[in-house]
Amino acid sequence: MSVPVAALEPAHVSALREDLDGWTVDAVDDLLGDRAARALHREQVTPALAAARDAGDDRHALLTRLFLLGDRLTRSEAEAALPRLGAEAAARAGLLHPEGDHAASVIELSPHAAADGDTQADWWVASDPREAITGRAVAEDHVLGVGGASTMLASVTMRTPVGRVLDLGTGCGIQSLHASLHAREVVATDISERALAYARLTHALNAPAAAWDLRLGSLLGPVDGEAFDLIVSNPPFVITPPGAPRFEYRDGGLEGDEVVGTLVREVGQHLNPGGVAQFLGNWEIRGDWTARLEEWLDASPVPLDAWVIQRDALDAAEYAETWLRDAGITPERDTARFRAAYEQYLRAFDASGIEAIGFGAVLLRRPMHGSPTLRRLEEHEGQLPTPLGPHLAASLAAHDWLVATSDADLLDHAFTVAPDVTKETYGRPLLADPEHILLRQGGALGRSIRADTALAGLVGACDGELTAGQIARGLAVLLDVPTETMLAGLAPAVRELVRDGFLRR
Ligand SMILES: C[S@@+](CC[C@H](N)C(=O)[O-])C[C@H]1O[C@@H](n2cnc3c(N)ncnc32)[C@H](O)[C@@H]1O
Numbered sequence: 480m481s482v483p484v485a486a487l488e489p490a491h492v493s494a495l496r497e498d499l500d501g502w503t504v505d506a507v508d509d510l511l512g513d514r515a516a517r518a519l520h521r522e523q524v525t526p527a528l529a530a531a532r533d534a535g536d537d538r539h540a541l542l543t544r545l546f547l548l549g550d551r552l553t554r555s556e557a558e559a560a561l562p563r564l565g566a567e568a569a570a571r572a573g574l575l576h577p578e579g580d581h582a583a584s585v586i587e588l589s590p591h592a593a594a595d596g597d598t599q600a601d602w603w604v605a606s607d608p609r610e611a612i613t614g615r616a617v618a619e620d621h622v623l624g625v626g627g628a629s630t631m632l633a634s635v636t637m638r639t640p641v642g643r644v645l646d647l648g649t650g651c652g653i654q655s656l657h658a659s660l661h662a663r664e665v666v667a668t669d670i671s672e673r674a675l676a677y678a679r680l681t682h683a684l685n686a687p688a689a690a691w692d693l694r695l696g697s698l699l700g701p702v703d704g705e706a707f708d709l710i711v712s713n714p715p716f717v718i719t720p721p722g723a724p725r726f727e728y729r730d731g732g733l734e735g736d737e738v739v740g741t742l743v744r745e746v747g748q749h750l751n752p753g754g755v756a757q758f759l760g761n762w763e764i765r766g767d768w769t770a771r772l773e774e775w776l777d778a779s780p781v782p783l784d785a786w787v788i789q790r791d792a793l794d795a796a797e798y799a800e801t802w803l804r805d806a807g808i809t810p811e812r813d814t815a816r817f818r819a820a821y822e823q824y825l826r827a828f829d830a831s832g833i834e835a836i837g838f839g840a841v842l843l844r845r846p847m848h849g850s851p852t853l854r855r856l857e858e859h860e861g862q863l864p865t866p867l868g869p870h871l872a873a874s875l876a877a878h879d880w881l882v883a884t885s886d887a888d889l890l891d892h893a894f895t896v897a898p899d900v901t902k903e904t905y906g907r908p909l910l911a912d913p914e915h916i917l918l919r920q921g922g923a924l925g926r927s928i929r930a931d932t933a934l935a936g937l938v939g940a941c942d943g944e945l946t947a948g949q950i951a952r953g954l955a956v957l958l959d960v961p962t963e964t965m966l967a968g969l970a971p972a973v974r975e976l977v978r979d980g981f982l983r984r
Contacts, residue, residue: 481607481618482585484676485573492683494563495574499684502542503601504592510539522611524548538562546588549612551581586677587612587624588684591653595638595866598660605680606651616807622650622674623728628759629653632713634865635788635840636757637872641708644689645749647698647742647758650728652678652691654711659687662709666692668701671727697732699745706751712758714738717802718836720827723820724806735831736762740775743841747781750845757842764792764835769856772841776854781845784853786871788924789839791860798836799824842871852882859924870923870980877978886970890948894941894973894982899923902935923980933958933965934972941982947973 487495508516515526528548534540541560544550557566557575566582569575575582587608593600606624610617623629632654644658649667655678658665669675675693682691694701698714715731716739731738739760746756762771768789776785793801799821803809810817828836846852853875864870881889899921904913916935919927930938933954940950948966955965976982 481620481673483573484605484622484673484680485585486676487572487574487680487683489683491564491568491572491574494565494568495561496684496686497563498538498561499542499588499603502539502590502603504590506539507543507547507590510534510537510543522609524611545584546586547590549583549587549608551578551583554580554582557582584608586680589624591625591656593633593657593660595633595657595660595868600656600660602656602685603681604651604653604656605677605684607677610807616812617726619725620671620673620727622671622677624651625653628713630865631840632711632757632759633657634863635842635867635871636709636711637755637868637875638866639709639872643707643709643751645702645705645707645710645712647710647712648674648714648731649678649693650674650713652681654713655691656681656685656687658709658711659689659691662689664692665689666694666702666705666707668694668696670695670697670732674727698738698741699749702749706749706754708751708754710746710749710754710756710758712742712756714742714758714760716760718761718763718798719802720824723823723827724808726806729802729805736760736771736836739841740771743772743775743843744778746843747779747783747845750781750783750843752845753847755842755844757840759840760838762837762839763831763833764837765832766834768792768835768837768858772856782851784844784846784851784875785855786842786853786875787839787856788842789837789856789858790863791838792835793838794835795825795828795833796821798828844875853878861925863924864922867924873980874923874978877980877984880984881974881978886966889970889973889977890951890966891946892984893943893946894977894984895943896938896941897980897983900938900981902930902939918976918981920979920981926979926981928972928976928979928981930972933960933969937969937973938976938981 511527511530515530518526531540531544536559541556545552545560561569570577576585587606588603591602591604604625607622638661640661642663644662644665646654646658646667649655649669655665655667667678678693715729717729718736719725719730739762742758772787803820808817808820901919903917903919905915906913916930917927918930936954937950951965951969952962955962
């Protein structure tokens with residue numbers, strides 16, 4: 480078991496806040512430079528340690544060494560890093576671990592920056608030190624700091640101003656910090672007391688505008704009978720075969736992909752009308768990847784709008800390698816143990832017919848009124864822009880508008896082609912007309928749509944002046960096609976382009 484998380488007195492928290500003042504992501508980047516920052520991204524700390532040590536007694540350098548890179552400081556360096564709190568008080572509070580005339584931090588504190596819509600924020604996030612820092616495999620009750628999945632969830636979350644937010648499996652509290660920028664009230668839950676202690680420290684250090692109600696318990700248990708406007712979760716979604724090592728931060732206590740299944744089936748009962756749940760997850764794939772999601776969605780007693788984006792699918796071997804390495808089980812450390820555990824994964828997945836494991840982002844919405852109108856399950860493996868939430872929100876709003884708009888009203892509308900849309904044409908050099916026309920989106924989900932001459936002509940004329948119907952009628956004459964045929968052919972394509980952000984209302 481790990482050492483208990485420091486519970487700082489209010490006076491210590493305000494002193495530490497003053498000591499951390501100005502120690503931001505930008506300050507750390509300036510200090511370390513590009514090479515060390517890139518290496519840190521690859522979990523290599525040596526270049527960063529060298530750069531920070533070279534900066535001598537600079538306070539930001541000392542804070543970086545102490546809290547981010549897990550370096551030991553001399554007593555005088557620790558005093559210089561924490562002039563208000565003081566090294567003695569930090570040690571008494573359980574924040575520093577004295578080692579002779581040196582001291583090391585017990586916890587990891589990392590600066591984190593967010594650009595959510597118009598709001599720019601700089602925070603400090605408290606967690607257990609990463610394996611890359613300690614050099615040891617993490618403990619079963621390890622509390623994760625901000626990682627790739629945390630930032631991905633933060634990026635896809637729609638930042639519409641809301642009343643109540645639930646952050647399920649809050650861990651270090653990163654999603655609650657983001658939520659505090661656009662919510663009145665945040666309920667943050669976790670099955671781990673240790674995680675809640677870190678979330679409490681993260682809250683105290685950043686003093687966000689929204690109050691956090693921290694609750695201990697599993698999945699939706701702590702919010703029985705309550706409803707929210709937004710539920711976010713980077714849940715413990717990892718699929719671990721029986722007998723393989725389990726960790727609180729990645730295994731939710733259920734078998735297979737049941738954590739994600741439970742969320743899809745049950746989260747709707749905790750959403751206010753119009754409320755949205757956004758979470759990440761792994762799912763077992765047997766045949767068509769969408770089948771499992773469809774089955775869970777159909778089992779929700781509250782019918783929901785659903786938009787699932789699968790980002791990746793790993794076969795059993797790739798999955799085993801990823802999560803064994805994450806567990807600190809590597810061939811370099813212990814070849815026999817690694818091979819035995821690896822085989823356990825393969826055999827367990829093969830026995831239950833799992834062909835691959837999907838990873839992606841799930842967006843569920845309880846309709847404001849009436850029945851669901853959206854069920855979209857799609858794959859996107861490429862790079863996604865950050866943040867993606869604004870695009871998802873715009874696309875949902877466009878979808879709602881389209882549902883309420885007849886084809887006649889749609890064609891009566893003057894659209895504008897979005898500035899990130901480009902047209903690519905392909906064809907043999909000797910031919911006057913292209914064989915293929917592709918409309919490509921630079922931002923959002925980077926979609927491309929095959930267009931025929933009529934659709935490309937319509938999009939090319941969407942400058943906000945003429946209605947889609949007027950353009951279509953002109954094209955009918957030009958291309959010698961009956962007007963009704965042209966209108967009926969273009970309306971569904973215009974819907975698709977509006978929904979996906981190629982055309983703006
Ligand atoms: C992958 S971490 C995510 C932490 C943080 N929210 C983030 O975005 O980085 C998952 C969190 O879920 C918690 N957890 C594990 N099992 C849980 C359960 N059954 N119910 C609620 N939380 C659970 C873990 O303790 C951990 O803090």
